[in-house]
Amino acid sequence: MFRKPTKWSVMKTLILKDIDDLIIGSLGIVAFISFFVGGVVAIQTSLNISNPLIPKYLVGFATRQSIILEFAPTFISIIMAGKVGSFITSSIGTMRVTEQIDALEVMGINAINYLVFPKFIALTLYPFVISISMSLGILGGLAACVYGGYGTFEDYIEGVQNDFIPFHMAYAFIKTMVFAFILATIPSFYGYFMKGGALEVGKASTTSFVWTSVVVILVNYLITSLLLG
Amino acid sequence: MIEVNNLHKSFGEAHILKGITTSFEKGKTNLIIGQSGSGKTVFLKCLLGLFEYEEGSIAYDGKIFNEFSPDEKRDLRADIGMVFQGSALFDSMTIAENVMFPLRMFTKQSKSEMEDRVNFVLKRVNLDGAHKKMPSEASGGMQKRVAIARAIVNNPKYLFCDEPNSGLDPKTAIVIDNLIQEITDEYQMTTVINSHDMNSVMEIGEKIVFLKDGYKEWEGSKDTIFKTENEAVTNFVYSSELFKKVRKMYLEENQ
Numbered sequence A: 001m002f003r004k005p006t007k008w009s010v011m012k013t014l015i016l017k018d019i020d021d022l023i024i025g026s027l028g029i030v031a032f033i034s035f036f037v038g039g040v041v042a043i044q045t046s047l048n049i050s051n052p053l054i055p056k057y058l059v060g061f062a063t064r065q066s067i068i069l070e071f072a073p074t075f076i077s078i079i080m081a082g083k084v085g086s087f088i089t090s091s092i093g094t095m096r097v098t099e100q101i102d103a104l105e106v107m108g109i110n111a112i113n114y115l116v117f118p119k120f121i122a123l124t125l126y127p128f129v130i131s132i133s134m135s136l137g138i139l140g141g142l143a144a145c146v147y148g149g150y151g152t153f154e155d156y157i158e159g160v161q162n163d164f165i166p167f168h169m170a171y172a173f174i175k176t177m178v179f180a181f182i183l184a185t186i187p188s189f190y191g192y193f194m195k196g197g198a199l200e201v202g203k204a205s206t207t208s209f210v211w212t213s214v215v216v217i218l219v220n221y222l223i224t225s226l227l228l229g
Numbered sequence B: 001m002i003e004v005n006n007l008h009k010s011f012g013e014a015h016i017l018k019g020i021t022t023s024f025e026k027g028k029t030n031l032i033i034g035q036s037g038s039g040k041t042v043f044l045k046c047l048l049g050l051f052e053y054e055e056g057s058i059a060y061d062g063k064i065f066n067e068f069s070p071d072e073k074r075d076l077r078a079d080i081g082m083v084f085q086g087s088a089l090f091d092s093m094t095i096a097e098n099v100m101f102p103l104r105m106f107t108k109q110s111k112s113e114m115e116d117r118v119n120f121v122l123k124r125v126n127l128d129g130a131h132k133k134m135p136s137e138a139s140g141g142m143q144k145r146v147a148i149a150r151a152i153v154n155n156p157k158y159l160f161c162d163e164p165n166s167g168l169d170p171k172t173a174i175v176i177d178n179l180i181q182e183i184t185d186e187y188q189m190t191t192v193i194n195s196h197d198m199n200s201v202m203e204i205g206e207k208i209v210f211l212k213d214g215y216k217e218w219e220g221s222k223d224t225i226f227k228t229e230n231e232a233v234t235n236f237v238y239s240s241e242l243f244k245k246v247r248k249m250y251l252e253e254n255q
């Protein structure tokens, strides 16, 4: 009667479920998009280099830079704002409008802790998603370059290794962690504080996507001008 | 036993509950009835401690809720079961997991002890064999029964139901009503039910509180509600022709 509730066993299940929904469930789309966008970046770069004085390895170099600095951390986060963000908003929002959140509170459960904390923990694995995006993006560039006849394997690899600045990696992963935080908070906020019915859940997901993207873009600008500017 | 004394509740400017005093006895099915918007849900959520109120007090078995320590509040929560208007089952869990949830939160029972208890209550609400289903795969009536099973799994002293049979066909509604009444009697719980279903009123209304515009307009039981002269009550309860006839017959018979 006077014992503490065994919360950890419940929390563990929630965290595992959120890792599955938010991280594992996103790998497919992230891999697909990264590979093909990497390919397109490589093709575009080589098509724009008509001057024979520009070294051939520039294709690999430019692809690496755009993937690591912007595409993987920022644009994948925008896509995740659509996928993961609206999932979070609609799942928490549905719980709100169907009184599942009230049901938690009647049992004395802190609903914010119960719903949002596991999502934070799951999204600490977000850098893992972004690493996969970076690797596959660069690989996609290589494939498009070699198989499309835009350059040789050796030139591309030389470009990827050329003039590598470790701080760029740090910059990319600092951004990634900040975006993970944004992806967990803004969509949860819109879900938790929503009112109304099923129609409003849909609207809240859309609003949440818009604001998450806007905040990601603005914060990206801020971090970039602070760290690289 | 729950005693409510002069309860006032507002949302901003809107004064919703305007000084309600009443009590709900143990082992009885207590009904709160009233028109849509009369404040039934708000009243129930005050009883549950989900809403704060400006004035008045609510006492559980003689102890005033607002004077409880945090530990006492937590213990009280373990003694409360709630059936929400829309069932409010956790849609990411199976039916068995839903029913087990309060046990996982409030007790330190072993897995097999919990499973036994879940089997027992699911059988009690006639839902044998539905363990593995998801709530979305269950019919409205089944969901209500799961919600009741979840509410009673931890042997609560107090059971609250917000319109437990709205949206159900009359036959299923009566099954649910009778189930709640049986369980109340069997486990000697203090049960408070929001309802606007006249069948429930006549079937299980051992005590009836009629709310109107946030006031307690009338209170009585299913026996006295036939005889009352209170116009607001008769207008509400006997708004349908059928019930008008039933009342006339009853009054003629009992003259």
Ligand SMILES: Nc1ncnc2c1ncn2[C@@H]1O[C@H](COP(=O)(O)OP(=O)(O)OP(=O)(O)O)[C@@H](O)[C@H]1O
Pocket (backbone or CB within 6 Å): B011, B014, B016, B034, B035, B036, B037, B038, B039, B040, B041, B042, B043, B196
């Ligand atoms: N969270 C809230 N914030 C502001 N006003 C509220 C809130 N909840 C309820 N109200 C208002 O309180 C009044 C009573 O609502 P309540 O939900 O208690 O009615 P009800 O008797 O349960 O009706 P129904 O039979 O339709 O469920 C309504 O006017 C409603 O608009």
Ligand SMILES: [Mg+2]
Pocket (backbone or CB within 6 Å): B040, B041, B042, B085, B162, B194
């Ligand atoms: Mg209501």
